[in-house]
Amino acid sequence: MQVTTKAIVFSSLKYGDTSLIVKAFTESDGLKSYLLKGILSSKRGKLKTAYFQPLMQLELIANHKNKGTLETIREAKPIHPYKTLHTDILKNSMVLFLAEMLSNSVQEQGSDTGLFHYLQYALDWLDHSDPEPNFHILFLLNLTKYLGFYPDNEYKNASYFDLQEGMFINAPSLNPILEGKTLENFKHFLGINFDVLKTVHMTRKDRQELLAKVVLYFGLHLHGFRKPKSLGVLNAVFN
Template structure:
């Protein structure tokens, strides 16, 4: 079946000497993988490797057989071209990290328009704003809404966040916890949008510790989730 759909690139892997396997989250069919034969060798073809950088927003005309095999792309054009995501070293490191997190988290080959719209908006926001030190923390927390394990917010004085149960508790449990200053910063990120990040300051050490906890939160709640290899690069950039 031929479809035309928006898509966001999650990964691009070299296959053989001249081809790529591209994994993308599509607006119409969820997660899809495509084989781009000869794209690295052809300079005149409609498909160019530069179109498939992580988190690039595309419009694809593709053939979807929906049999769990690699699909094919007939035509592609870039939507919402980025001004800074792939040229600013900090933003590019964020993009590589978040693309890997998304690739390890999204498993469904089915339409999820709300998730697609969230990803599209988030990357456009990141591209056009400069107050981004805590962007990845809020991005990942809000992502859990679509994956089904958003933290249960607490209106009381509960000062420990139980990562296994996904909720704040009044006293320590045997499960992994976010506590003390980390828990206070964690609470401040719940229920806000990206524009509110301008008013939130989190110390570097707490930010790194929180990110480790958020990644563990994903591990605990997503079957088969793998820790991102790009985390070390991200930490180095924010050093």
């Protein structure tokens, strides 16, 4: 079936000498994988390699068989050409990290317009704002709303947060927990939007410690989750 849909690129993997396998989250059908034959050798085709950089927002005309096999794309065009995401070194390091997190987190599923519109909004916000070193932490915590494990805020004044149970507790458990300064920093991100990120202040060390715990939180709640290789690159850039 031929469809016209918006899509956000999660990853591109070289296949053979001339082709790409692209994983993208579509507005119409959720997560899809496409085989783009010969795109690396063609200079005059309707598909350009540059369109399939991480987190590019595209409009696709695609063939969806919906049989669990690789789909095909007939045409693609950018719908929100970025001004800074792929040129600013801090933002680009975030993009690479978040694209890998999304690729490892969003499972095979049908259409989820709420998640799609959240991704659109967040990426557009980052593109049009000054580099914000805490953006990726809030992005990931907000993402858990759509993945089904956003932290339970009922006992927010408790002394610990149980990462396995996703809730605040008054006494430490045997599960991985947040406590002390890391817990206080964690609380700052709950219930806020991107526009107030500048009010959240952390040292580089505290940010890295909290981010490591957030990645662990994903790993505890998502079957088959892989720790992103780009995490080390992101931390190095922010050093």
